[in-house]
Amino acid sequence: MTQPLAAQETDPDTVLTDTIVVTATTPDPATDAVKPPQQIALPADAAAIAARVPGGALVGNGALSGQLSYRGLAGERVLGRVNGQRFASGGPNAMDPPLHYAPSVLVERLEIARGVAPVSQGPSLAGAVNAELMQARFASGESLDAQVRLASQYRSVDESYAVGGLAAIASEDWRLGVLASREEGGDYRFPGGTAVGTSFKRNLYGVHGGLRLAGGEVWAEYRRSETDPSGNPPFALDIVYFDTDFVQGGWRGELSDNVALDLRLGHVAVRHLMDNQTTRQPAAPPMQARATFADADTTTGEASLRFGERGSYFQIGGDFELVDKFVRITNPTNAAFFLDAQPDLASDRFGGFVQWRGALDLVELEAGLRIDHTGQSAGEPELGSAVPMGPRVLGAAFVAAERETADTTVDAVLRGWVPLGDVTPRLTLARKERVPSVLERFAWLPTEASYGLADGNIYVGNLALEPETAWIAEIGFDYESEIATLRPTAFYRRVDDYIQGVPFDGTVGVIDSPVEMVANMNGDPTPLRFANVDAELYGVDLDFALRPVAGVELSGTASLVRGERRDIADNLYRVAPASLRLAGVWQRDALSLGAELVAAAGQEDVSLTNGEAASEGYAVVGLFARYGVTDAIALEAGVENLFDRFYQPHLSGRNRAGASDVPLGDRLPGAGRGVWLRLTAQL
Template sequence: MKPIHALRCAVAAAPLMLAAIPASAQDSAPAGDTQDILTDIIRVTAAPSPAGDADSVEPPHQIALPADAVAIAARAPGGAAVGNGALSGQLSYRGLFGERVTGRINGQRFATGGPNAMDPPLHYAPSILVERIEIARGVAPVSQGPSLAGAVNAELVQAKYASGPALELHGSLAAQYRSVDESYAAGGLFALSSDTVRLGVIASREEGEDYRFAGGRVGGTAFERNLYGVHAGAKLGGGEIFAEYRRSETDPSGNPSFALDMVYFNTDFFQGGWRGDLTETVGLELKVGHVSVSHLMDNQTVRRPVAPTPRATFADSDTFTADVALRLGTATRHVMLGGDAEWVDKFVRITNPANAAFFLDSQPDHQADRVGGFVQWRSGLGNAEFELGARIDRTRQEAGVPTLGSAVMGGPVMLANAFAGSAREASDTTFDAALRLWLPGDEVTPRLTLARKTRVPGTLERFAWLPTEASYGLADGNIYVGNQALKPEVAWIAEAGFDLATGGVTFRPTAFYRRVDDYIQGTPFDDTPGVINSPVEMVANMNGDATPLMFRNVDAELFGLDFDFTAAVGHHLLLEGTSSWVRGKRRDIADNLYRVPPTALRLAAIWQEDRWSLGAEMSAADGQGHVSATNGETASSGYAVFGLFGSFALAPGIVLDGGIENLFDSYYQPHLSGVNRVGASDVALGERLPGAGRGVWLRARASF
């Protein structure tokens, strides 16, 4: 089905059943507002509106909150979800995903622990605790660190300062049941605060079974996760000193698109510092952080039937960060100077639980140290507003010598010895620059962005000496090997659009073009794919793939258009929606980029009264025929899924939400879903995983 035809069909169906876009509507901000121009914000667990206050009624929470917060972030214009499991999704933004999209939790960046990104950043943001998700529109400011394709930040619920000197108890609670996977989620915040101090405790528990689709159950998709933490702040001078600690514990959870499943992720987060104003025109932020990940995955605990050759992989990751930013000037007219650094250590060992003599270090003591500095100028030129920034980063990476057990066969031993004798280190200096320009107007605000953005190859891409499926979550069944000759990716970016806000209508389209030099992608290992004439191909063939891929620099381009809109019809009816289209191509050969989402459209209609609201939704996607031959990607078909939702304020501060998802129990396969690797499933081996079937969901929210 052609993209235009798909969109016409979706629009024609809109009056019957219209789709939700964000988990709740984005904040309305005047045209030209800085936050609205530079950042998309999706509210997730905002405090319920008081009953009977018509002016405060918010659009309802329109979807069952999935455990994976990526599904919420993907509702922003340009967003899409890469489905690798109930807790392992990645955000695709304007056709790029993985390490190209910077992910943070509460503003803290860190390296994931899993060698195949089973724990991408939003893995650590339980939806039931997320207050809002911030997505840098198009290009992330240089002050947020290096980033090739934007940045996403999930803010969890936190204690707020009270209005007076007396200590006050406040907080929020939420609980949800979802029938399609028989899951429940519960979490909340208890806080004690005054106008000078705040202390908060958060906790959540989520658990679900294998989810149903129109045709059966998807095996190996059950999940469990706990999170708990404490945070505090105290006003000091013109600012705040703050600290927070969280513990995330993921218990056995399935990843049907990977060869192994999660047994556990035990992760500790800490960050603290000071932020505020030294004078009326001088602001300062100092912050340090540490994230420690301990991980085990295997093919015995969750996988059914268990694999005949048992494997258990242990992985550890530590990230230390430090940030400083000095603002000279006011909030809208200033120069910001800053620096940031991160030190990352990773270690991965593959074992055989049935044979203590079999083990090998696939990522032996990977280290990546980066130090960067930036300057960012926010000012005006005539009637125009602009933000101009530049940063420079120095990155040094190295890998240790792998250790192998005596039961490991000769092929891997040969590759390990060759790797031990190689350089095993690399250094890069990268330069980023970004200009954002907008012309605030009463109704229309034109926007223009020009940028040069870079990404240094990951240590996996450079130092993966052992041919495995580890690929930072590509989950395509291919075996990959690293390449120490990789160069950093360099993207040249142009974006143009406008924000329209007139009467009860908003409309925000953006057209974009990204030309990426030295784009990193898996390519055939040598000129004779399928002919086993090298040690790498021999080991890859032993692991089930006679045509391994090596990470190499290629040339690419991505271009497209996305938009969102809202329209208030009278006093009670709200229409809203998003649409995204992106095309990704190789420039060096006639091929397409891998895992680029198809054209998508979401629409929603919501009827709002003082204490209740009802709505209908539709989510549609075109088929994707522009697939990567290099990666063996298969085409997908288009679909449209419909649902109903509603909300009722039981009392001040207490709201009940509910709905029906996939109302007609449609069978569909999102293009970015992984392929099934689980035998005990109603999905055939090698088939793209289907979307969830029909189900009901209920959620209760309370604030006090």
């Protein structure tokens, strides 16, 4: 039976992909070899699990709104998908990044492209993460196969519980499954008090199925995710609801020997409300009360044709992604106060790619090229009669501006590796581009929306932004033997036209423009605008495991990344410090015991341009145990933050809840000491 959180290679492309197996699954060749894991209490936020890979770090924005930072890059630079489906965040400040829709108790595995995503996965500047939820599998015999997988957990530090699972029935020719989960937690405790406003509630349910037909499978799935009132203290507003529907389907299989076709169509509809009244403590006074409604619709389609076998092929494909967004800010106590912060934003992308995989003597190669054309536009904002003159002036200027743009981007990836027995040297060279987001381009109203930076700064968009272009080189090797595993990588990314916030103008602190006047009314006299700068990121990371004797394993990850501006003498904003994760586990028959150390250095290399504060280092220890009651049922337990250490991760958001024991403006601390219990079963 697989265990939670074991990083394990699951297919012939393991040199290209990191896989974290999260929940128990039915036995198959991909998971039988999973070793005892470095177990933790499964967080509701699956981004905290993805952040355990080499080069990973968590951007902590609340229990359900975290993002993966990968080798110094985060946000929309890291491609996020659920069950292979791309979609746009519904929240204007990314309260629902992709992994918001992947409850940990339902995640079967997280796949993270090592360093650079292949062009076949679509455009992305950094790596890519895909959360695969539990799925029904075809039966292996002639009789019907009933499949049940369950996971449940209790965590004392926030009095939370999570329960979820899959029930399915399948034959050799068809499969049908339903899945559901429920999670709820209160405000978490830390050494020194309670982080008020961090409670959460979320439900997910869905159905999926497949039918073997004409040498392949016709498949479809539908899911509904409902996030109920949940606190987000790093943001000015909290979640009231996210009601999101996912639907996708297609056909995958072989047309003939060594000719495979993959077709997929999908749609995601996000409906969102956030405010500072429902869960925020204290609630904002009537004049400052806000309720923001946001919609996001994403329609996607993909088609690819592959000639050859999985390890030796030529592939050609195309895809499209059509996104529509709308955001309206209101005052629930004044019907005449409303304004459209994101008025009918649209981003339509059409792309095509070719990818080749093969060998030249001992060298295995993967090479790909893709071209994308993206058109973006914005509508005209409406403003209520109670909106003051400052926003009206900005709205009129935005209406008069050119609100349509188009970009053509080119990505190229070349990866090579040489299997030499226990050692596999590898090299990656790539050129990657990212089109500015509709928020970065069309944010005409100065607000704190920044795709989840949650730093208290006010940002405004920039119609003149150019796409980011990254030139990437990575080198490393994989070593695998009976007693040791070692996979180090050194990387360098040179990013031209990197997009980040810079001072709005050259007279910082002097309020001499309508943008600064409006920002000052909202509490920030020094707003930032999104702008193109030049940057570079470089570093090393690795994962390792030692198996000195039978039943004992020492394993972990280490990461170091530096991010610097190339146009001025400054550091990039919000880059994670050096970190280390080290775990030891002893296993004997059905029982395993272990401990884990998670440590991070202080971060002194901060951005002066963005007023970023340094952070202190920390080390946190946890204990865990697992007992296999039967082959199908397991009990797990642990203690997190054993020594009740107070710590504040560098990438944690800053507190905005006034009634909290966390001072206003301070980074949110990590959870204090607590116990957790988990039960998993598969029948």
